[in-house]
Amino acid sequence: MITASHAARLSPPGSDWRTLWREGVTDARELLALVGLEHLADGLPAGDAGFGVRVPRGFITRMRRGDARDPLLLQVLPQLAETRQVAGFSNDAVGDMAARSAQGVLHKYEGRALLIASGSCAINCRYCFRRHFPYGDEMAAAGQWRKALDHVRQDSSISELILSGGDPLSLATAKLEELSSGLETVPHVTRLRIHTRLPVVLPERVDDSLVDWLAGLPLQKVVVLHANHANEFDASVDAACARLRDAGVTLLNQSVLLHGVNDETDTLVALSERLFEAGVLPYYLHQLDRVQGSAHFEVDDASALALVEAVRHRLPGYLVPKLVREVGGEASKRPL
DSSP: OOOOOOOOHHHHHOOOOOHHHHTTTTHHHHHHTTTTTTGGGGSGGGGGGSSOOBBOOOHHHTOOOOOOTTTHHHHSSOOOGGSSSOTBBSSSSTTGGGGEEEETTEEETTTTTEOOOSSSSSOOOOOEEEEEEEEGOOTTTTTGGGHHHHEEETTTTTEEEEEEESSGSOOOOHHHHHHOOOOOOOOGEEEEEEEEEEHHGGGGSSOOOHHHHHHHOEEEEEEEEEEOOOOGGGGHHHHHHHHHHHHEEEEEEEEOOTTTTOOSSHHHHHHHHHHHHOEEEEEEEOOOOBTTOGGGGGOHHHHHHHHHHHHHHSOOGGGSSEEOOOOOOOSSEEEO
């Protein structure tokens, strides 16, 4: 592990989340140097394979120093494999563009509408299915959410609003308050779901203002975290999860099955147990969305099914995530 003195230089204690965001690592060579792998820098792809590096320094402290196969490092370090064009992989892996209903609104499933709240993330995961998404044109938060809210207001079948991105918690709390104020005139929306990686990779984002906003919402509140490995959790993440639960939030987790990261039974078991220790229930284990640049992470279906069956033998049912794939145009996630 990275030593305590090194960790202190990576992530100053008590910093505001915005400061920590701005100070995140955006250079792959610096990332390698921070984990003692400078000798690998010559093997990096040119131009970060077209997808910039971004990693919070606190997340880097959880990586194993000197380990080129560290499961956290592999999720964020550009690889030459990303530059290969692979048949069956595309820029729009799950049919997002065909599901647009208004500015920043994806309406794929009955009773639910998804808002692309922001295009920003504190961490750029190399397998991200929206790494090619045109965020500049598709931002629900633009214009005080007006176009997105108009669409939701006009469709009384929508009972759940899902905030995604990018990461919706990249927005200032005041911007999120604009949305909840607009929802006061949309009585058929009774549930707000937020998909976010920030409480895991930048737990400082769960600050007083965010907690107060969540606690005051007159809606059922669900936060779906995204963690792929037990090593992503530490005491700061546990504290962020506790604050969210205290605000009346139901916490779930979705993972992506990734070759070399979490495609072993012991690893998946440890993840589910660590999630539950933090008060989070495993929800989905996604088969990889086949976006260009991510093929080296893919695990075949037969192996995925065998892994989940092995996990099922070792854990109670409530700790076994559902293995699913998202297929563009289908009415729900497809169980495998």
